Amino acid sequence: MxxxxxxxxxxxxxxxxxxxxxxxxxxxxxxxxxxxxxxxxxxxxxxxxxxxxxxxxxxxxxxxxxxxxxxxxxxxxxxxxxxxxxxxxxxxxxxxxxxxxxxxxxxxxxxxxxxxxxxxxxxxxxxxxxxxxxxxxxxxxxxxxxxxxxxxxxxxxxxxxxxxxxxxxxxxxxxxxxxxxxxxxxxxxxxxxxxxxxxxxxxxxxxxxxxxxxxxxxxxxxxxxxxxxxxxxxxxxxxxxxxxxxxxxxxxxxxxxxxxxxxxxxxxxxxxxxxxxxxxxxxxxxxxxxxxxxxxxxxxxxxxxxxxxEAWEARFDSLPRGKRETFNRAYALEVPKKLSATVKAFKKQMSEGAPKLATRASSEKVLEVINPIMPETVGGSADLTGSNNTKTSDLGVFDTDNRGGRYVYWGIREHGMAAAMNGMALHGGLRPYGGTFMCFTDYARPAMRLAALMKIPTVFVMTHDSIGLGEDGPTHQPVEHLAISRATPNTYVFRPADTIETAESWELALSSKTTPSVLSLTRQGLPTVRTEHKTRNMVAQGAYVLADAVGKRQAILMATGSEVSLAMAARDILHAEGIGTRVVSMPCWELFEEQDEALRKRVLPGGPVRVAIEAGIRMGWDRWLFGERGKREKSGFIGMHDFGASAPADVLFKELGITAEAAAQKVRDLLAGKWKPDTRV
Amino acid sequence: MxxxxxxxxxxxxxxxxxxxxxxxxxxxxxxxxxxxxxxxxxxxxxxxxxxxxxxxxxxxxxxxxxxxxxxxxxxxxxxxxxxxxxxxxxxxxxxxxxxxxxxxxxxxxxxxxxxxxxxxxxxxxxxxxxxxxxxxxxxxxxxxxxxxxxxxxxxxxxxxxxxxxxxxxxxxxxxxxxxxxxxxxxxxxxxxxxxxxxxxxxxxxxxxxxxxxxxxxxxxxxxxxxxxxxxxxxxxxxxxxxxxxxxxxxxxxxxxxxxxxxxxxxxxxxxxxxxxxxxxxxxxxxxxxxxxxxxxxxxxxxxxxxxxxEAWEARFDSLPRGKRETFNRAYALEVPKKLSATVKAFKKQMSEGAPKLATRASSEKVLEVINPIMPETVGGSADLTGSNNTKTSDLGVFDTDNRGGRYVYWGIREHGMAAAMNGMALHGGLRPYGGTFMCFTDYARPAMRLAALMKIPTVFVMTHDSIGLGEDGPTHQPVEHLAISRATPNTYVFRPADTIETAESWELALSSKTTPSVLSLTRQGLPTVRTEHKTRNMVAQGAYVLADAVGKRQAILMATGSEVSLAMAARDILHAEGIGTRVVSMPCWELFEEQDEALRKRVLPGGPVRVAIEAGIRMGWDRWLFGERGKREKSGFIGMHDFGASAPADVLFKELGITAEAAAQKVRDLLAGKWKPDTRV
Known part of the structure; x- marks a missing residue:
C-alpha cells in the first residue's frame, strides 16, 4: 500500500x-x-x-x-x-x-x-x-x-x-x-x-x-x-x-x-x-x-x-419524576424500597404454608413477587424455560415486535446467554438473570468468570443441581460444579434448602452491586425446613443454626440445599437415640467466610463430631470439617465421590449412599471413634 | 402428512x-x-x-x-x-x-x-x-x-x-x-x-x-x-x-x-x-x-x-508385521516398549545439564524425544503453537495435502479442539494432545469433563499456568483453574516443577488408558530442582520428598510447579536459621491420593508445621494442610486470594506475596505460635 x-x-x-x-x-x-x-x-x-x-x-x-x-x-x-x-x-x-x-x-x-x-x-x-x-x-x-x-x-x-x-x-x-x-x-x-x-x-x-x-x-x-x-x-x-x-x-x-x-x-x-x-x-x-x-x-x-x-440531560429532566427515579435507581443498582417488605411478607406466607417444592419452583414463586416491583430485571433461559422456572407472568417476551419484553428465549446458547447477560449488566439499568442446568455451568464458565472479574452482579440460575435430577444421567448431573463456582473469586454460590432460603438468596443476589451470584436449585421437591418465620435474612449470614441439639450437643450436621432436609431427618434419627445433634444450614459459604470469628464459632463450635452432607464432591468442605475448630478424625462427609448415574433420583440417593441413615451412621461411627478416610477425602 | x-x-x-x-x-x-x-x-x-x-x-x-x-x-x-x-x-x-x-x-x-x-x-x-x-x-x-x-x-x-x-x-x-x-x-x-x-x-x-x-x-x-x-x-x-x-x-x-x-x-x-x-x-x-x-x-x-x-481382517493380516503391531498397540493404548528407556535417558541428561527452562519449553523437549517413538501422538494448539510449545520437528502439519501430518493448527477454537481431540481418542489408534492457555480451561471445560466421564486419556496441555504469565493480566491468569480440574473426577492434574518432572508427567499422561490429563505448565523459566538423577518416576507417586530437613524436622513446605523452587529457596533461608525444613513436591494430587496411608505418612508425617505454596487459590489444599496429620493452627498457605493483575511476573509474585521469604516468614510465625486465618482460608 x-x-x-x-x-x-x-x-x-x-x-x-x-x-x-x-x-x-x-x-x-x-x-x-x-x-x-x-x-x-x-x-x-x-x-x-x-x-x-x-x-x-x-x-x-x-x-x-x-x-x-x-x-x-x-x-x-x-x-x-x-x-x-x-x-x-x-x-x-x-x-x-x-x-x-x-x-x-x-x-x-x-x-x-x-x-x-x-x-x-x-x-x-x-x-x-x-x-x-x-x-x-x-x-x-x-x-x-x-x-x-x-x-x-x-x-x-x-x-x-x-x-x-x-x-x-x-x-x-x-x-x-x-x-x-x-x-x-x-x-x-x-x-x-x-x-x-x-x-x-x-x-x-x-x-x-x-x-x-x-x-x-x-x-x-x-x-x-x-x-x-x-x-x-x-x-x-x-x-x-x-x-x-x-x-x-x-x-x-x-x-x-x-x-x-x-x-x-x-x-x-x-x-x-x-x-x-x-x-x-x-x-x-x-x-x-x-x-x-x-x-x-x-x-x-x-x-x-x-x-x-447536555441536550439529553434536559430531555431526561423532562421525564416524569417517577420514571427518572426508577431509571436512576436501576443504574445505581439500588433495589426498590419495597423489596425488603415484599420478601418478608412472602417468607411469612411460605413459612406458614410450608409447601413441598423444588427450589426451582420456589424460585419462580419468589420471582413472581419480585419481578413486578423491579422493572429492571430481565429473565431468560437457554431453552429450558419450563425446567428453570425463570419466566414469570408479567415479564412479557422480548421480541422484534415487543422490545419492552423482559423475558429472553436465549435458545441453546448457554455461553452466549451468560456473555450477553454480562453485557446487559454492563450497559446499566437492567438486572439480568438467566437459567440453564447447573451442569452447563461448563458452557457458560468463560462469561461467569468475567462477571466475577468485572465485579458485576449477573445472576446465574442453575437448576437440576445434583444427582437429584435423576434419569438424565451423569452428563447432566453436576458433581464438581458447586466446587467450580465456589473456587471462583468474587462469586456468591447460593444453595438454598427451601422456599424461604430461596427468597433470601434472591434478595441478596438482587441487592448485590459487585458480585455475581450462582443460584443452585433443585429439580426435585423439598420440604420447607424454615417453618418458623424470621424477618431476618438468615442466608445473609452464610450459615446458621437451623435446629439445635436437644440435650448434650454431640454432633453437628452441616448441609446445603436439598441435603438440609436429609440432615434434619438424620437429626431426628439421632435424637431418638439420645444423640444431641445440631443442624447447620450453609446456603452461602462466601458470606459465612465474611462473618467474624465469634459468630462462626457460635455456629460451628469445637467439640462435637461433624458430618457434612452435600450431593457434590467434597472439595472445599475440609475447611468446615477439619478447620474452624473441627478435627479430621472427628468428621465425615456424605456426598459424591465420582460422576453420577442414570436412574430415578430417589434410587440414586439411596444407591450412592446420600441418605439420612448414612449421615446418622457416620455420626455414630465417629462418636465410637471409628473414623475412616474417604476414598477421595 | x-x-x-x-x-x-x-x-x-x-x-x-x-x-x-x-x-x-x-x-x-x-x-x-x-x-x-x-x-x-x-x-x-x-x-x-x-x-x-x-x-x-x-x-x-x-x-x-x-x-x-x-x-x-x-x-x-x-x-x-x-x-x-x-x-x-x-x-x-x-x-x-x-x-x-x-x-x-x-x-x-x-x-x-x-x-x-x-x-x-x-x-x-x-x-x-x-x-x-x-x-x-x-x-x-x-x-x-x-x-x-x-x-x-x-x-x-x-x-x-x-x-x-x-x-x-x-x-x-x-x-x-x-x-x-x-x-x-x-x-x-x-x-x-x-x-x-x-x-x-x-x-x-x-x-x-x-x-x-x-x-x-x-x-x-x-x-x-x-x-x-x-x-x-x-x-x-x-x-x-x-x-x-x-x-x-x-x-x-x-x-x-x-x-x-x-x-x-x-x-x-x-x-x-x-x-x-x-x-x-x-x-x-x-x-x-x-x-x-x-x-x-x-x-x-x-x-x-x-x-x-472379514475381508478387512484379511487385508489387515497382509500388512507388514511391524505395521500391524503398531496399529494394534496404538488401538490397545499400549505405549511402545522404548518409552520407558527413552524417558529415563532424557531425565538423566536433564538432571546433569540442569537447564533453567519454562516447563512449557521442558514439555517441548520431552515431546521431541517421545513423538518420534510414538507415531500415534497427534499434537496441536488453539492458535498458540509458539506459546504452548506443542509442535515438534518431526510431526508434520495435518492438511488437505498432508493427511499424515500429526500436528493440527486448531485455530482459536479451544472448545472445538478439546471435543475433536476426544473424538480422535475415541476413534482409536491415536493419542491426541493439544494446548491452550490454562485460563482457557474455561472454554474447553465441557469437553474436558466428558473426557473424564468417558474415561479416555486425552491430554490437555495448559501453559501460562499462573500469574507467572505476567503482563497479559487477570483475564489470562488462571487462579481457580487448578482447583477446577482437580475437582473433576477421573482427571490427573500434573503440575511439574522442572524438566524432569515434566518428562515424568508426560510418561504418565501417555501411559494412561482411562484417565485424561491436564498438564499445567509455566510461561516463566524455572531452575531444575531434580538435579540428582533417579530412574524411578517420582511423579507416579503423586507427591514425594524432594529435599529433606537438615537437622530436626520443624517444617514441611508443600508446593507444586513453579512454586517448588520457591519452596527450595525458603528451605535455604530456614536452614540458615537452623530450622530443619522438608520440601515436598506434589505434582499430582490424584496419584498421591491413590497411595496407601503408610506412604502418605512417610511423606507428610505429623508434627512439623506445614506451609503450602501454590500460585492458585487455596481450595483443595486443606486436605494436605489440616488433614493427613496436619493441624489448622500449625499450617499456612502462600498463594492467591483473588484474581491477578497486569505486570511483569516477578513484580506480581512479589506484590502478591508469593515469595520464598513470605513462605519462610509463615514458617517462623507458625513455629512461634502466631497462626492467623487466611482472608479466605
Missing part, C-alpha cells in the same frame, strides 16, 4: 490515525510486551468511528445514552487506551500510557472494566466482547421501549478480530443478534488475515460474509484504511434494519517491517524497525509525543459530544 | 422404521422419562443409514474400520438403543431397553460411552457429538495416510439436532471440518423446527444451509421421511469432496398427538395418545413387541457387515 498517497489523500485523518499507531507502538515497546499490530491496523477505522459517529463525552464517561464502544479484540488494548487518552478522558493520562502493563497502572494488558473510565467491558478472552455487545444492544432496545427514544437511543459498536469470530460463542451471539434484528449493533471486523500461528487460512477458511448473512446480518465490505469508505459504511450501518458487520480489509502492523505477518500481531520491540515504521507513516515526533495540532484535533473530537449529552 | 400413503409407498422401510418408533415410545413411557419425539422423527433417516450405508458388524462392534455413527442429539438415546438392539448387538437386550434409564441398566438417559457396545461417544451436552465427529473424521484421514486405504477407509455419520447447531462449539467444529475438507464426514440434521421452549424461530432464524455452505460444506436438503431421498442424499454425500450436511426436514413425534410441538420433544407418556400414534403408524403389536418378520429384516441389516469385516 502506498502510505504516502494515503497520507496525501486525507492528511488530517492520517495524522490522527498516526497518533494512535505511534502511541500503541511506543507503549508496547516500552512494556516490551503487548500487541502492536492490531491498533496500528485498525487505527483508521477507530479514528473515523470516534471522529464522525461515536456519541460520547469524556467529561461524562458514564452518561447513560452514550454510544458504547467495545474492543472485543482486547489484546489490542492500546488502541482503546490511545483513543481514551487522545479524546481527553481525564484518568487516561500520558503517564498511564507510558506505564502500560505495569503494576498499579490502569492500562492493563487487556482492557479491564472498572480500571479506567471508557472501558465498557473486560475483553481479552476472545469472543466475549462481541457477545457482551449483543447484550448491550438488547439492553438498549429494552430500555428504549421502557423510557422512550428521547432518553434511550444509542448504538453499540464493536471491533472484533479473526479470533473473536472463530470462537464458537461468537456464533451464538451473532445468530441471536440476527434473530432479534438488533439494528443498532455494528461490528467492525478487523479482517487482517493473521492469527498468532500464521495466516488465518492455516486453520480457517470460513466465508465470513456468507456466515453473517446466514445469521440475518447486513454485511458491508470495505478497505479498512480508507476513511471515506469507513465513514460511508458506518453511515449506512446506522440506518440498517438489521445488525451490520463491516468487514474492514486491513493490514496488521501497517507500514511496519512486520506488516501482514503473525509477528506483527505481537509486541513490536525492534527500535530500528519501529523508527522505520514511524517514518513510513510520516510521524516525526519522539516517543509518546503527539504534536499539538494533532492532539487539539483529537480533543475537539472528544468535545464533540458535550452538547448532545 | 399422509402416513398411510407413506407406509404403502415403502412398506418394508416403513415397518422397520416403525420398530424404532415403537421401541422408543414404549421405553420412554415405561421409564416415564426421556425423549420420544426425536427417535420417532429420525427413525426413517436412521433406518436408511443403517440398512444401506453404515458399514458395521454387531458381532465385532470395535472393528477398527467400521463406519462410526454418532448421535449428537444424545437425548434421543432410544434411537440408538433401538438400532443396536434391532441389529443384534449382543449386550443391547430387550431387557435393557425395558430398563431404559434405570439403575444398573446400560441404557442410560443419554448414551454413555463404555456402557454398551456400539456407543461411540457420550452425548447429551449438545454440540459435543458433532464436534467429536470432526475428530473422528480427522483421525480416519490421519490413519488412512499412515496405514493405507486398504485398512482405513470409513465414514463418520452424525445425527445432530437444532440444539447441536445452536451451540457455539458446533461452529468451531463445522468450520474446522470445512477447512480440512473432511469429505468422509456426513451430518444428518434433524430439521424439525422444535426446541424445548417452542418453535426454533423463537430463538433462532439462522439460514443453516447458508451457514454450512459458508463453512465449506456441501448441503443437501431432503424430506427426512422419504427413504428414497434419504438414500440418494447419503449416496451423494459419500462421493463428496467436502463434508456434507443433509438437512432432513422432519416431524418431531411423527404421527403422535404431540407431533410438531415442543411437548413432542419430551417424554410422551399418555397411554391413549401413544396407542393412537401406533395405530397411525400401522403398528399393531403390544409394548416392546417387534414382529418376527421385522426383527428378521433388522437382523439381516446387522448381518450385512460381517463379510466386509
Amino acid at each position: 502506498d502510505l504516502k498517497a494515503r497520507a496525501a489523500a486525507h492528511p488530517d485523518h492520517w495524522s490522527k490515525a498516526n497518533a494512535i499507531r505511534a502511541l500503541a507502538l511506543d507503549a508496547v515497546a516500552a512494556a516490551n510486551s503487548g500487541h502492536s499490530g492490531m491498533p496500528i491496523g485498525m487505527a483508521d477505522a477507530a479514528t473515523v468511528l470516534f471522529e464522525k459517529h461515536l456519541n460520547f463525552d469524556p467529561t461524562a464517561p458514564n452518561w447513560p445514552d452514550r454510544d458504547r464502544f467495545i474492543l472485543s479484540a482486547g489484546h489490542g488494548s492500546m488502541l482503546l487506551y490511545a483513543l481514551l487518552h487522545l479524546t481527553g478522558y481525564e484518568d487516561m493520562t500520558l503517564e498511564q500510557i507510558k506505564n502500560f502493563r505495569q503494576w498499579g497502572a490502569i492500562t492493563a494488558g487487556h482492557p479491564e472494566y472498572g480500571h479506567a473510565t471508557g472501558i465498557e467491558t473486560t475483553t481479552g478472552p476472545l469472543g466475549q466482547g462481541i457477545s457482551n455487545a449483543v447484550g448491550f444492544a438488547m439492553a438498549e432496545e429494552i430500555q428504549r421501549a421502557h423510557y422512550g427514544k428521547k432518553v434511550v437511543d444509542h448504538y453499540t459498536y464493536v471491533i472484533a478480530g479473526d479470533g473473536c469470530l472463530m470462537e464458537g460463542v461468537s456464533q451464538e451471539a451473532i445468530t441471536l443478534a440476527g434473530r432479534h434484528q438488533l439494528s443498532k449493533l455494528v461490528v467492525l471486523w478487523d479482517n487482517n488475515n493473521i492469527t498468532i500461528d500464521g495466516p488465518v487460512s492455516l486453520s480457517d477458511r470460513t466465508d465470513q460474509v456468507g456466515r453473517f448473512v446466514s445469521a440475518g446480518w447486513d454485511v458491508i465490505e470495505i478497505d479498512g484504511h480508507d476513511p471515506v469508505e469507513i465513514d460511508a459504511a458506518l453511515t449506512r450501518a446506522k440506518k440498517n434494519q438489521k445488525p451490520t458487520m463491516i468487514a474492514c480489509k486491513t493490514h496488521i502492523a501497517l507500514g511496519h517491517a512486520a506488516q501482514d505477518t503473525s509477528k506483527g500481531h505481537g509486541a513490536l520491540t525492534n527500535a530500528e524497525q519501529n523508527t522505520a515504521a514511524k517514518a513510513a507513516w510520516g510521524w516525526t515526533t519522539g516517543p509518546f509525543e503527539v504534536p499539538d495540532a494533532v492532539l487539539q484535533s483529537w480533543h475537539a473530537i472528544g468535545a464533540r459530544g458535550k452538547a448532545a449529552r | 399422509d402416513l398411510k400413503a407413506r407406509a404403502a409407498a415403502h412398506p418394508d422401510h416403513w415397518s422397520k422404521a416403525n420398530a424404532i418408533r415403537a421401541l422408543a415410545l414404549d421405553a420412554v413411557a415405561a421409564a416415564n422419562s426421556g425423549h420420544s419425539g426425536m427417535p420417532i422423527g429420525m427413525a426413517d433417516a436412521a433406518t436408511v443409514l443403517f440398512e444401506k450405508h453404515l458399514n458395521f458388524d454387531p458381532t465385532a462392534p470395535n472393528w477398527p474400520d467400521r463406519d462410526r455413527f454418532i448421535l449428537s442429539a444424545g437425548h434421543g438415546s432410544m434411537l440408538l438403543y433401538a438400532l443396536l438392539h434391532l441389529t443384534g448387538y449382543e449386550d443391547m437386550t430387550l431387557e435393557q431397553i425395558k430398563n431404559f434409564r434405570q439403575w444398573g441398566a446400560i441404557t442410560a438417559g443419554h448414551p454413555e460411552y463404555g456402557h454398551a457396545t456400539g456407543i461411540e461417544t457420550t452425548t447429551g451436552p449438545l454440540g459435543q457429538g458433532i464436534s467429536n465427529a470432526v475428530g473422528f473424521a480427522m483421525a480416519e484421514e490421519i490413519q488412512r495416510a499412515h496405514y493405507g486405504k486398504k485398512v482405513v477407509d470409513h465414514y463418520t455419520y452424525v445425527i445432530a439436532g437444532d440444539g447441536c447447531l445452536m451451540e457455539g462449539v458446533s461452529q468451531e467444529a463445522i468450520t474446522l471440518a470445512g477447512r480440512h475438507q473432511l469429505s468422509k464426514l456426513v451430518v444428518l440434521w434433524d430439521n424439525n423446527n422444535i426446541t424445548i421452549d417452542g418453535p426454533v424461530s423463537l430463538s433462532d432464524r439462522t439460514d443453516q444451509v447458508g451457514r454450512f455452505v459458508s463453512a465449506g460444506w456441501d448441503v443437501i436438503e431432503i424430506d427426512g421421511h422419504d427413504p428414497v431421498e434419504i438414500d440418494a442424499a447419503l449416496t451423494r454425500a459419500k462421493k463428496n469432496q467436502k463434508p456434507t450436511m443433509i438437512a432432513c426436514k422432519t416431524h418431531i413425534a411423527l404421527g403422535h398427538a404431540a407431533q410438531d410441538t415442543s411437548k413432542g420433544h419430551g417424554a410422551l407418556t399418555n397411554a391413549e395418545q401413544n396407542t393412537a400414534a401406533k395405530a397411525a403408524w400401522g403398528w399393531t403389536t403390544g409394548p416392546f413387541e417387534v414382529p418376527d418378520a421385522v426383527l428378521q429384516s433388522w437382523h439381516a441389516i446387522g448381518a450385512r457387515g460381517k463379510a466386509a469385516r
Whole structure:
C-alpha cells in the first residue's frame, strides 16, 4: 500500500490515525510486551468511528445514552487506551500510557472494566466482547421501549478480530443478534488475515460474509484504511434494519517491517524497525509525543459530544419524576424500597404454608413477587424455560415486535446467554438473570468468570443441581460444579434448602452491586425446613443454626440445599437415640467466610463430631470439617465421590449412599471413634 | 402428512422404521422419562443409514474400520438403543431397553460411552457429538495416510439436532471440518423446527444451509421421511469432496398427538395418545413387541457387515508385521516398549545439564524425544503453537495435502479442539494432545469433563499456568483453574516443577488408558530442582520428598510447579536459621491420593508445621494442610486470594506475596505460635 498517497489523500485523518499507531507502538515497546499490530491496523477505522459517529463525552464517561464502544479484540488494548487518552478522558493520562502493563497502572494488558473510565467491558478472552455487545444492544432496545427514544437511543459498536469470530460463542451471539434484528449493533471486523500461528487460512477458511448473512446480518465490505469508505459504511450501518458487520480489509502492523505477518500481531520491540515504521507513516515526533495540532484535533473530537449529552440531560429532566427515579435507581443498582417488605411478607406466607417444592419452583414463586416491583430485571433461559422456572407472568417476551419484553428465549446458547447477560449488566439499568442446568455451568464458565472479574452482579440460575435430577444421567448431573463456582473469586454460590432460603438468596443476589451470584436449585421437591418465620435474612449470614441439639450437643450436621432436609431427618434419627445433634444450614459459604470469628464459632463450635452432607464432591468442605475448630478424625462427609448415574433420583440417593441413615451412621461411627478416610477425602 | 400413503409407498422401510418408533415410545413411557419425539422423527433417516450405508458388524462392534455413527442429539438415546438392539448387538437386550434409564441398566438417559457396545461417544451436552465427529473424521484421514486405504477407509455419520447447531462449539467444529475438507464426514440434521421452549424461530432464524455452505460444506436438503431421498442424499454425500450436511426436514413425534410441538420433544407418556400414534403408524403389536418378520429384516441389516469385516481382517493380516503391531498397540493404548528407556535417558541428561527452562519449553523437549517413538501422538494448539510449545520437528502439519501430518493448527477454537481431540481418542489408534492457555480451561471445560466421564486419556496441555504469565493480566491468569480440574473426577492434574518432572508427567499422561490429563505448565523459566538423577518416576507417586530437613524436622513446605523452587529457596533461608525444613513436591494430587496411608505418612508425617505454596487459590489444599496429620493452627498457605493483575511476573509474585521469604516468614510465625486465618482460608 502506498502510505504516502494515503497520507496525501486525507492528511488530517492520517495524522490522527498516526497518533494512535505511534502511541500503541511506543507503549508496547516500552512494556516490551503487548500487541502492536492490531491498533496500528485498525487505527483508521477507530479514528473515523470516534471522529464522525461515536456519541460520547469524556467529561461524562458514564452518561447513560452514550454510544458504547467495545474492543472485543482486547489484546489490542492500546488502541482503546490511545483513543481514551487522545479524546481527553481525564484518568487516561500520558503517564498511564507510558506505564502500560505495569503494576498499579490502569492500562492493563487487556482492557479491564472498572480500571479506567471508557472501558465498557473486560475483553481479552476472545469472543466475549462481541457477545457482551449483543447484550448491550438488547439492553438498549429494552430500555428504549421502557423510557422512550428521547432518553434511550444509542448504538453499540464493536471491533472484533479473526479470533473473536472463530470462537464458537461468537456464533451464538451473532445468530441471536440476527434473530432479534438488533439494528443498532455494528461490528467492525478487523479482517487482517493473521492469527498468532500464521495466516488465518492455516486453520480457517470460513466465508465470513456468507456466515453473517446466514445469521440475518447486513454485511458491508470495505478497505479498512480508507476513511471515506469507513465513514460511508458506518453511515449506512446506522440506518440498517438489521445488525451490520463491516468487514474492514486491513493490514496488521501497517507500514511496519512486520506488516501482514503473525509477528506483527505481537509486541513490536525492534527500535530500528519501529523508527522505520514511524517514518513510513510520516510521524516525526519522539516517543509518546503527539504534536499539538494533532492532539487539539483529537480533543475537539472528544468535545464533540458535550452538547448532545447536555441536550439529553434536559430531555431526561423532562421525564416524569417517577420514571427518572426508577431509571436512576436501576443504574445505581439500588433495589426498590419495597423489596425488603415484599420478601418478608412472602417468607411469612411460605413459612406458614410450608409447601413441598423444588427450589426451582420456589424460585419462580419468589420471582413472581419480585419481578413486578423491579422493572429492571430481565429473565431468560437457554431453552429450558419450563425446567428453570425463570419466566414469570408479567415479564412479557422480548421480541422484534415487543422490545419492552423482559423475558429472553436465549435458545441453546448457554455461553452466549451468560456473555450477553454480562453485557446487559454492563450497559446499566437492567438486572439480568438467566437459567440453564447447573451442569452447563461448563458452557457458560468463560462469561461467569468475567462477571466475577468485572465485579458485576449477573445472576446465574442453575437448576437440576445434583444427582437429584435423576434419569438424565451423569452428563447432566453436576458433581464438581458447586466446587467450580465456589473456587471462583468474587462469586456468591447460593444453595438454598427451601422456599424461604430461596427468597433470601434472591434478595441478596438482587441487592448485590459487585458480585455475581450462582443460584443452585433443585429439580426435585423439598420440604420447607424454615417453618418458623424470621424477618431476618438468615442466608445473609452464610450459615446458621437451623435446629439445635436437644440435650448434650454431640454432633453437628452441616448441609446445603436439598441435603438440609436429609440432615434434619438424620437429626431426628439421632435424637431418638439420645444423640444431641445440631443442624447447620450453609446456603452461602462466601458470606459465612465474611462473618467474624465469634459468630462462626457460635455456629460451628469445637467439640462435637461433624458430618457434612452435600450431593457434590467434597472439595472445599475440609475447611468446615477439619478447620474452624473441627478435627479430621472427628468428621465425615456424605456426598459424591465420582460422576453420577442414570436412574430415578430417589434410587440414586439411596444407591450412592446420600441418605439420612448414612449421615446418622457416620455420626455414630465417629462418636465410637471409628473414623475412616474417604476414598477421595 | 399422509402416513398411510407413506407406509404403502415403502412398506418394508416403513415397518422397520416403525420398530424404532415403537421401541422408543414404549421405553420412554415405561421409564416415564426421556425423549420420544426425536427417535420417532429420525427413525426413517436412521433406518436408511443403517440398512444401506453404515458399514458395521454387531458381532465385532470395535472393528477398527467400521463406519462410526454418532448421535449428537444424545437425548434421543432410544434411537440408538433401538438400532443396536434391532441389529443384534449382543449386550443391547430387550431387557435393557425395558430398563431404559434405570439403575444398573446400560441404557442410560443419554448414551454413555463404555456402557454398551456400539456407543461411540457420550452425548447429551449438545454440540459435543458433532464436534467429536470432526475428530473422528480427522483421525480416519490421519490413519488412512499412515496405514493405507486398504485398512482405513470409513465414514463418520452424525445425527445432530437444532440444539447441536445452536451451540457455539458446533461452529468451531463445522468450520474446522470445512477447512480440512473432511469429505468422509456426513451430518444428518434433524430439521424439525422444535426446541424445548417452542418453535426454533423463537430463538433462532439462522439460514443453516447458508451457514454450512459458508463453512465449506456441501448441503443437501431432503424430506427426512422419504427413504428414497434419504438414500440418494447419503449416496451423494459419500462421493463428496467436502463434508456434507443433509438437512432432513422432519416431524418431531411423527404421527403422535404431540407431533410438531415442543411437548413432542419430551417424554410422551399418555397411554391413549401413544396407542393412537401406533395405530397411525400401522403398528399393531403390544409394548416392546417387534414382529418376527421385522426383527428378521433388522437382523439381516446387522448381518450385512460381517463379510466386509472379514475381508478387512484379511487385508489387515497382509500388512507388514511391524505395521500391524503398531496399529494394534496404538488401538490397545499400549505405549511402545522404548518409552520407558527413552524417558529415563532424557531425565538423566536433564538432571546433569540442569537447564533453567519454562516447563512449557521442558514439555517441548520431552515431546521431541517421545513423538518420534510414538507415531500415534497427534499434537496441536488453539492458535498458540509458539506459546504452548506443542509442535515438534518431526510431526508434520495435518492438511488437505498432508493427511499424515500429526500436528493440527486448531485455530482459536479451544472448545472445538478439546471435543475433536476426544473424538480422535475415541476413534482409536491415536493419542491426541493439544494446548491452550490454562485460563482457557474455561472454554474447553465441557469437553474436558466428558473426557473424564468417558474415561479416555486425552491430554490437555495448559501453559501460562499462573500469574507467572505476567503482563497479559487477570483475564489470562488462571487462579481457580487448578482447583477446577482437580475437582473433576477421573482427571490427573500434573503440575511439574522442572524438566524432569515434566518428562515424568508426560510418561504418565501417555501411559494412561482411562484417565485424561491436564498438564499445567509455566510461561516463566524455572531452575531444575531434580538435579540428582533417579530412574524411578517420582511423579507416579503423586507427591514425594524432594529435599529433606537438615537437622530436626520443624517444617514441611508443600508446593507444586513453579512454586517448588520457591519452596527450595525458603528451605535455604530456614536452614540458615537452623530450622530443619522438608520440601515436598506434589505434582499430582490424584496419584498421591491413590497411595496407601503408610506412604502418605512417610511423606507428610505429623508434627512439623506445614506451609503450602501454590500460585492458585487455596481450595483443595486443606486436605494436605489440616488433614493427613496436619493441624489448622500449625499450617499456612502462600498463594492467591483473588484474581491477578497486569505486570511483569516477578513484580506480581512479589506484590502478591508469593515469595520464598513470605513462605519462610509463615514458617517462623507458625513455629512461634502466631497462626492467623487466611482472608479466605
